Amino acid sequence: xxxxxxxxxxxxxxxxxxxxxxxxxxxxxxxxxxxxxxxxxxxxxxxxxxxxxxxxxxxxxxxxxxxxxxxxxxxxxxxxxxxxxxxxxxxxxxxxxxxxxxxxxxxxxxxxxxxxxxxxxxxxxxxxxxxxxxxxxxxxxxxxxxxxxxxxxxxxxxxxxxxxxxxxxxxxxxxxxxxxxxxxxxxxxxxxxxxxxxxxxxxxxxxxxxxxxxxxxxxxxxxxxxxxxxxxxxxxxxxxxxxxxxxxxxxxxxxxxxxxxxxxxxxxxxxxxxxxxxxxxxxxxxxxxxxxxxxxxxxxxxxxxxxxxxxxxxxxxxxxxxxxxxxxxxxxxxxxxxxxxxxxxxxxxxxxxxxxxxxxxxxx
Numbered sequence: 001x002x003x004x005x006x007x008x009x010x011x012x013x014x015x016x017x018x019x020x021x022x023x024x025x026x027x028x029x030x031x032x033x034x035x036x037x038x039x040x041x042x043x044x045x046x047x048x049x050x051x052x053x054x055x056x057x058x059x060x061x062x063x064x065x066x067x068x069x070x071x072x073x074x075x076x077x078x079x080x081x082x083x084x085x086x087x088x089x090x091x092x093x094x095x096x097x098x099x100x101x102x103x104x105x106x107x108x109x110x111x112x113x114x115x116x117x118x119x120x121x122x123x124x125x126x127x128x129x130x131x132x133x134x135x136x137x138x139x140x141x142x143x144x145x146x147x148x149x150x151x152x153x154x155x156x157x158x159x160x161x162x163x164x165x166x167x168x169x170x171x172x173x174x175x176x177x178x179x180x181x182x183x184x185x186x187x188x189x190x191x192x193x194x195x196x197x198x199x200x201x202x203x204x205x206x207x208x209x210x211x212x213x214x215x216x217x218x219x220x221x222x223x224x225x226x227x228x229x230x231x232x233x234x235x236x237x238x239x240x241x242x243x244x245x246x247x248x249x250x251x252x253x254x255x256x257x258x259x260x261x262x263x264x265x266x267x268x269x270x271x272x273x274x275x276x277x278x279x280x281x282x283x284x285x286x287x288x289x290x291x292x293x294x295x296x297x298x299x300x301x302x303x304x305x306x307x308x309x310x311x312x313x314x315x316x317x318x319x320x321x322x323x324x325x326x327x328x329x330x331x332x333x334x335x336x337x338x339x340x341x342x343x344x345x346x347x348x349x350x351x352x353x354x355x356x357x358x359x360x361x362x363x364x
Contacts, residue, residue, distance in 0.1 A: 025069050028255070032074050037253040040076055042067045043246065044257040045083030045239075048106060048118050049090075055259055060123075061130060063257045068134040080138040082127065083242075086115045087143045087232050092191060095213050101191040102213050103180075105232060107144045108187030115142065146242065148227035155245045156231065157222065160201055170237050178234035181220035183212035189232060 021027065028040070042063040046056055060082070067078040090109035093102050107115055119140060131138055146152055159166065163177065170177045179196060180189040190196050190210060200207040205223035212218060220229040233241060246254045 025066060025073055028070060028074070028253070031253060032076065035250075035253060037076060038251045040067070040070050040074070040078045040253045040255060041081050041246075042070075042078065042255045042257055043081045043083065045085055046123075047085040047088035048115065048122065049088040052122055057126065059257050059259050060126070064130040064134045064136050064138075066255070066257075067136045071136070078136060080131075080136060082123070082138055082140045083146070084115075084119050084123075084140055084142045087147075087238075089191070093213070098194075100194050100211075100213075102188045103191040104188050105182070107142070108182060108230075112142075112144070115144075143238070144230075147231045147233075149245075150224040151245050151248065152241060153222055153227075153231065154224040155248075156233070156241045157201070157206055157224065159237075159241060159244075160198065160206055163198075166240070170234070170240070177237055179208065179237070180232035180234075181208045181210055181222075182230050182232060183210070183215055183218055184220070184229070185215050185218075186212065187230075188213060 031037075032040075044060055044063045046052065046060070052060075060080075063080045067080055070076065071078040086107040087105045089103040090106045091104050094100070095102065106118070110118070119142075123140075127138055127140075130136075167175050167177050176193060178191075178193045179198075180191070180193060181196060182189040193210075196208055196210040198206060199209045199219070205221055205226075208220045208222070210218060210220065222229055222231055243254070243256065246252075
């Protein structure tokens with residue numbers, strides 16, 4: 001507990017900042033005093049490809065607790081924005097001839113209504129209880145809805161103009177940024193954008209060409225005023241576009257909540273600089289430390305049982321779950337680390353079970 005009685009979750013780790021930073025929430029103070037925002041939003045995103053594990057729930061809980069603390073400290077309205085990543089892969093198959101991987105997202109496989117049922121089933125009661133306990137409002141937004149907005153698409157098109165400057169930050173192994181434009185007929189897309197190419201870019205938008213496993217070559221046109229073509233971006237690229245879009249709001253301070261397992265993959269200071277983003281528009285990020293467990297496969301971001309997604313209970317009370325309950329001493333090891341220029345990365349990478357078989361061989 002700190003001097004104001006806040007729980008250990010809000011205490012900064014004992015580091016070189018120990019004498020300079022009394023509480024983690026104080027890292028927001030300079031930005032609040034300089035920008036005078038009218039609202040602070042704590043943004044947390046999660047793939048909805050299975051029941052959330054403890055690490056996911058800790059990050060989400062931290063978002064609500066920090067929102068409550070910020071509202072009291074700065075007398076500013078706060079809220080939590082939950083990004084439900086329904087573009088997580090529902091199924092992955094291989095082309096038996098070219099070995100190109102294709103994926104179908106949860107949205108394309110299940111549809112909007114069933115995705116909504118998943119979100120409500122996994123997070124509805126949990127978020128409602130957090131909202132009531134902290135007196136903090138929250139909003140749920142799917143990636144499908146987000147990518148269809150004119151602002152998101154316009155920001156994506158701006159990054160294409162500087163693609164050579166950022167592509168090695170987005171894909172350091174090969175420099176190929178994963179832009180997926182699903183086939184308009186079946187919803188399948190090349191997972192690694194092997195044959196997806198930017199064919200044309202002008203003031204009217206961008207045209208991509210791609211190859212479908214079943215329907216051959218096709219084109220997709222991305223236009224801020226037209227949401228017919230679905231735009232699916234890989235994690236780092238998606239977060240870059242999302243954060244630049246959110247930072248356009250001059251009266252709202254955005255704070256990105258992340259799992260500690262993503263701290264080393266966050267490099268937006270260089271990427272934002274390459275895109276000439278003003279430092280005053282940079283967001284803040286908070287990283288919640290990973291929970292401890294004797295078995296590595298049970299640490300975040302793995303599911304609590306280390307089994308197939310959906311087979312474990314988020315409360316770890318199902319008969320088949322062998323994960324030991326974490327005592328109070330374990331929970332108090334969680335801390336929040338702040339960064340001013342860290343990329344907003346999703347706290348839970350995909351845990352979908354991808355089939356490494358072709359659709360024909362799988363059917364047989």
